[in-house]
Amino acid sequence: MCCFLLLFVGFSVSAQPLSQKKGFTRQDSLRGSLRPERTWWDVQRYDVHVTPDYNNKTISGKVYMHIKKSGKATTTIMQIDLQEPMILDSVVFDLVAGKNIKRFAAPIRREGNAWWVETKEFQKHLDSEDPVLALHFHGKPREAVRPPWDGGWIWTKDKQGRPWMSVACQGLGASVWYPCKDHQSDEPDKGASLSITVPDSLVAVGNGRLADKHAAGNGLTTWSWVVTNPINNYNIIPYIGKYVTWHEDFPGEKGKLDCDYWVLDYNLDKAKEQFKQAPKMLQCFEHWFGPYPFYEDSYKLVEAPHLGMEHQSAVAYGNGFQNGYRGRDLSGTGWGNKWDFILVHESGHEWFANNITSNDIADMWLHEGFTNYSETIYTTCEFGVEAGNDYCIGTRKAIQNDIPIIGHYGVNQEGSGDMYYKGGNLLHTIRNIIGDDEKFRQLLRGLNKEYYHKTTDTKDVEAYISKQAGLDLSKVFDQYLRTTQIPTLEYKTTAGGIEFRYVNCIKGFTMPVKVKLGVERTQLITPTEAWQSLKLADWYDGKTFEVDRNFYVNNKQVR
Numbered sequence: 246m247c248c249f250l251l252l253f254v255g256f257s258v259s260a261q262p263l264s265q266k267k268g269f270t271r272q273d274s275l276r277g278s279l280r281p282e283r284t285w286w287d288v289q290r291y292d293v294h295v296t297p298d299y300n301n302k303t304i305s306g307k308v309y310m311h312i313k314k315s316g317k318a319t320t321t322i323m324q325i326d327l328q329e330p331m332i333l334d335s336v337v338f339d340l341v342a343g344k345n346i347k348r349f350a351a352p353i354r355r356e357g358n359a360w361w362v363e364t365k366e367f368q369k370h371l372d373s374e375d376p377v378l379a380l381h382f383h384g385k386p387r388e389a390v391r392p393p394w395d396g397g398w399i400w401t402k403d404k405q406g407r408p409w410m411s412v413a414c415q416g417l418g419a420s421v422w423y424p425c426k427d428h429q430s431d432e433p434d435k436g437a438s439l440s441i442t443v444p445d446s447l448v449a450v451g452n453g454r455l456a457d458k459h460a461a462g463n464g465l466t467t468w469s470w471v472v473t474n475p476i477n478n479y480n481i482i483p484y485i486g487k488y489v490t491w492h493e494d495f496p497g498e499k500g501k502l503d504c505d506y507w508v509l510d511y512n513l514d515k516a517k518e519q520f521k522q523a524p525k526m527l528q529c530f531e532h533w534f535g536p537y538p539f540y541e542d543s544y545k546l547v548e549a550p551h552l553g554m555e556h557q558s559a560v561a562y563g564n565g566f567q568n569g570y571r572g573r574d575l576s577g578t579g580w581g582n583k584w585d586f587i588l589v590h591e592s593g594h595e596w597f598a599n600n601i602t603s604n605d606i607a608d609m610w611l612h613e614g615f616t617n618y619s620e621t622i623y624t625t626c627e628f629g630v631e632a633g634n635d636y637c638i639g640t641r642k643a644i645q646n647d648i649p650i651i652g653h654y655g656v657n658q659e660g661s662g663d664m665y666y667k668g669g670n671l672l673h674t675i676r677n678i679i680g681d682d683e684k685f686r687q688l689l690r691g692l693n694k695e696y697y698h699k700t701t702d703t704k705d706v707e708a709y710i711s712k713q714a715g716l717d718l719s720k721v722f723d724q725y726l727r728t729t730q731i732p733t734l735e736y737k738t739t740a741g742g743i744e745f746r747y748v749n750c751i752k753g754f755t756m757p758v759k760v761k762l763g764v765e766r767t768q769l770i771t772p773t774e775a776w777q778s779l780k781l782a783d784w785y786d787g788k789t790f791e792v793d794r795n796f797y798v799n800n801k802q803v804r
Contacts, residue, residue: 418657449485451481503543533686
């Protein structure tokens with residue numbers, strides 16, 4: 246496999262890459278920023294109801310959005326997001342006080358993908374009553390041409406010609422199909438429900454637990470699923486097809502974890518064999534990252550009509566029930582073909598993306614870098630430390646160093662696809678700087694405890710890691726996340742030993758690095774941009790000065 250293909254495949258394993266723009270429009274700002282029309286209110290819960298029309302590729306439905314006032318309102322306007330060509334038919338406010346309900350129909354107007362809702366009458370009652378918005382919508386949502394990379398609603402057929410539907414919308418946004426506050430910083434604190442009305446011949450699967458199934462008339466059935474924990478908008482996803490299911494209990498750190506697997510009926514036998522890896526994955530990740538974050542909502546793998554996505558408590562799986570990434574080892578070392586890439590990677594996102602979520606998509610490395618490193622962790626759990634090292638280092642050939650990993654804030658723009666492999670190798674380097682795997686493990690577990698069910702920014706996570714490591718790693722993060730330069734350790738031999746320094750680095754870069762001296766000796770040194778000297782004993786051969794391979798640093802001898 247050529248490097249370009251490897252790189253493209255690696256970048257695309259989870260998120261839909263947003264095209265890098267030279268400039269940003271008002272629509273980009275409306276989508277990606279926290280303006281006054283968004284900040285005065287906070288989403289508490291979504292109750293989404295949807296009825297798809299497979300033949301016409303249209304959907305209709307309603308969303309009950311529970312909110313609360315989150316600060317002083319400086320505007321009477323509320324921004325609701327619903328992307329073209331979908332239509333927001335109406336917005337009705339219900340103010341509930343005991344058994345009394347006050348109802349207000351709100352004026353709305355459209356500006357591209359944003360809908361402006363007038364709330365002047367409604368705001369008078371916010372401090373004393375429980376507000377619910379009823380958002381009615383319909384339309385022909387953007388169709389996913391090549392999901393999950395080109396997102397939208399998926400209208401396809403299974404191998405037996407039966408309807409198979411779902412959605413993939415990370416990056417593109419949940420507002421591609423239902424009205425919401427489409428910003429990662431505002432997860433519904435009290436969870437969500439998803440009710441899907443489909444023909445009786447099909448099964449509808451959603452996030453969380455099945456709460457109800459009832460006949461809806463005219464040959465239709467409604468399946469209702471409930472999530473009790475906070476959840477990202479883009480993770481609320483329907484799966485509709487000829488599904489069958491089985492169940493097993495996983496004895497986890499917090500007790501019995503319900504695990505359910507939903508696959509197309511003709512794939513049941515091979516799915517049962519392939520998904521034997523799931524308990525191994527859960528055991529490994531609980532050990533390294535802490536308890537599975539959503540015991541209340543269960544863990545599910547759901548066969549999807551696309552490669553895969555980290556839909557919370559209903560992980561999308563489309564890897565063909567085979568090891569590797571569609572049968573390929575992305576590391577080129579052989580280790581990546583010994584486990585199912587999509588099962589492991591997308592499940593790893595339950596900790597990094599779904600439990601710990603970035604406020605802004607510009608910080609998506611918090612999702613993808615850490616989850617990429619979960620692949621190394623899983624390889625280590627199954628095959629040992631050196632196998633994990635091999636796997637991680639093997640992925641470096643897919644790093645482009647084209648643009649920084651951190652994207653532009655406030656415009657819904659992520660950074661380089663290097664957030665995957667370069668992000669993973671950054672974490673591997675930090676792990677080796679710390680030089681204590683138990684300390685590093687507690688750091689990862691601590692992250693998931695500190696930011697449990699929270700949204701955050703990369704600066705907060707960087708500060709937490711530095712504190713737990715007992716080292717100021719701020720320059721390390723700046724170097725690898727905010728530049729495209731890979732540090733080079735230059736060295737030259739002298740009569741008394743070795744001189745060395747960092748080049749191709751930011752000002753003040755002083756990252757410790759382990760070097761090999763002679764045949765068997767290693768030493769941790771802390772280079773700077775200035776030449777430093779290292780006096781060596783008689784045992785030194787005067788030739789070998791190699792950077793340990795686990796540090797993502799280049800090495801060069803100069804005269």
